Each structure stands twice: as structure tokens, then as C-alpha cells.
Amino acid sequence: MIRAPLTDAIVEAFDSLPSQLQDAARYLLDNPEDVALLSMREQARRAGLQPWTMVRLAKRLGFEGYESLRSLYANAMRQGELGFAGKANTQLAHQQEVGDRALAGEMVRSLAEQIAGLGEPEQLDALATAAERLYTARRIFCLGLRSSHPVVAHFYYVMSFLGEKAVMLDGASGTGTDAIRLATSQDILFVVS
Template sequence: MPVERLETRIARRYGGLSHKLREAADYVIAHPVEVATRSLRSISASSSVSPATFSRLARALEFDSYESLRELSRQVVGAQIVTFSEKAAQLRASGEGDGEAAMLDRQVGACMANLAALTQEIDRSQLQTAVDRLAQARRVMLFGAFASHGVAEHVAYLTNYIQADWTVVSHSGTPLAASLETLCPEDVFLVITKTPYARRAVLATRMAREQGATTVVLTDRHACPALMHADIGFCVPSDSPQFFSSYVATLALMETLVAMLVSQSQDDVSEKIRLVEERNERLGDFWAD
């Protein structure tokens, strides 16, 4: 069973932390090795955050003490040490070679590191909870902000082969405000948003929760403001050597959600897919020689 990530615990509570506690939390996330290996006094000197603030952070995160927080950091760093060394080797190698081949190596290396981190660090029980909520939902509404919209469309396309109650909210289609008004406690509102976070994604998540719907947020960092309104939140690794976030790990997670829905469905999924494909053929959707 994977070690619980400090980032996961912090993300769940980040929105309710004071400014000083957020500074301490940001340092803990950004410097896991230092937190795991150096004394509290040393950490305080490096971060300009008082020891008392780190102790208050530990209590706010429901640890017994700062030492308990530090021990979890040690476990997480220990579980990741191979990944860190491999990533360091990839970064050194990225300086070798020229042109398109080197660019390909850097991009693929970043994607592989993101996938490895997702596999090692995701909370499997929370993943199962998300699948259960999605399976039981009367309706699932998806909102992908900015570049995330294409991911939402892809997932809705896949799920509509097996159930017709997944819809995507978009500027060109279903209006967001009208859609939020129709949500109820039997529904799920699933949001995908990456840095820089869309204002509409944050506010829509809050409104969906006010309507009683289950809110699921997929993002890239513990500081995402939508997480404070999420019933279930995932921080998905999105590192990239480019100016944009990588969506490879996010796609892998979303496709896993769909695969889990299919595997635990009580319906005859194969028959549903066959009927959809039959109608596609009757409509002439696919090229035929």
C-alpha cells in the first residue's frame, strides 16, 4: 500500500490555513528531503518561518507533533528515492545531444516521471471512492478549464459508450450557470484545472458543492483553490520542460477511472458498446472501403 503523500494531506486543508501556515506548508512541499533530514531549527533558519509555526502546521494537519509530520516526510522520500535519482539522471542527460532528438528525450522523460509519480503516490482508496461515487451518480457533469476542456471531452466520449449521463459544460454548448442550477445531491461535478487556475473552475466547484453535488477536482498542486471545495481531490503530476503543463498523467488517471467503471459495472457493458457501434455504422460515421 503506498505511503500517504504529505501533499495530499496538505491539499485537503490548504484553503483553511492562515497565511503563515501556508508559507510553512509550501516550504514542506517544496523541500521534502530537507524536512526529512534536517532539524526543525535548521528548517526554520532556511525558510524564515518560526519553529512554532511548523508545529502549528503539524497540528493543523492532524499530526500529533512536528516529528510525526517529519516521519511521514521520511517515508515518502524513502519511497521516492529511486524516482528522484532517475529523474536527476534524465536531467543530466538532457544536456547531451542536439535538436529534435534531445527535445523528444526531455519531453518523454518528463511524462514518464509524471506517470511513475502518479503510480507511486496516488491514494488508491480515494481513487476507489471516486469510482464508486461516479458509478452511483444520477448524472456526471464535467468541466475542463482552458486546455483541460479537451480531456473532459475525451472522457465523456468514452463513458457515453456505456452510460449516457455524462455531459461536458462548455462555452459553445451547455451554459455553466444553467447547468449548475440543475445539480442535486445525486450528481457528481468533476473539474479539471491546471496552473494558472481558472476563476470559473474554482467558483463552479464551490457552487456545485452548495447544490449538494459530490465535487471531484483533478489539479496539479496542493495550492489549487478549487481543492478547498472538493469532496475528492487529486494532485496529478504535470511537470514539463516546456511552457505548458503535461496532461499525460491526467489522461492516464481519467482513462483508469473509466476502465474501473467498466470493470465493476453490473450491466452488460459489451452489449451497450455493441449497440452504440451498430448505430454508428447505420449513421455512416466510420470510413468503409
């Protein structure tokens, strides 16, 4: 797992922070690439906070101001520690450390745990509820971007054998989501991310 700059420090201090600073800290933890690329004001807007809250968090974490904190994240991004490249580098290093067979074993065990978790009563109830909603929907608008696209494309393909209920929100020149304008309260948006 990629550890963005300050992750450990933020997690350690989190419970002692006032609620607004917790919201700012949560934003940093959830959006390290935004911290590296966006202005402090834009980050505050996206987090639903006042800009001075971001500055207060930076000072609470030992920085003179927010720009110093943002620079730390920007440097991590430049060095390939954030985003997909960072995840890929971490995965490759782990693979080299444990070997191909061990990594494959870890992946299979992880998938098995996730699938086994689907058999828990709460998960079964959630799946049944989702299936009922999909069944009763007039239309199912399907959206999956980037690496999630194949999952949604497969769902759409299978649904096409059951009728014309599914609508793929995909297309050239960015017009693929235009069909959502036809959605009503009787429809479902199926999104994979």
C-alpha cells in the first residue's frame, strides 16, 4: 500500500484534532495527488472547508504554512511515490522481494478472503438489496472508467442478453455520459471504481 507523506503523523494525531481539522486531515489522507497538484484554496473548496482550516492543519503538523506541506506531496509525486506509478513501483519491489510464486499466493489468498466475506449475512443482505434494485429498475446506466471499465463492460454485455435495459455510458470524444440526461428516479446508475 502506498503511504503518502505524513500518513503516519496524521493518523497518530487524528483523534486529538478538532473536528474541522479532522475533516482536513481526512482530505489529505484520501487525496494525496490533489494535495500535490491543486492550490490550497481549491483543496479546501473540494473538502468543503475554509482555506484557513488547511493552514491550521499544516501548522498543527509542524509546518510553517500549507505551501511547505504541499511541497512535500509534490516532491513525492515527482519521485513517483504517489499515484499509479508509486503503486506499481511498490508492487514490483514487493514482487522482487518475495518472488513470483509467493506474490501469486498472496493475491489468491486475498481474493479468497474477499469472496468469503461476501457470504457474511450483512454482505448477502446488501447483495440481495442491490440485485432487487437492479431487477426493478427501468434502465441501468453503466459507468466504469479506466481500469474499472472492463468490469462494467462485462456487466453491460451480460445484461444485453437479458434485454435492452442496460445503457453503457461510454463513447468517443467524451460524449458517452450524455445518455444519463434521460435518467429518471426509476433508473439505477451502476458505477465501478
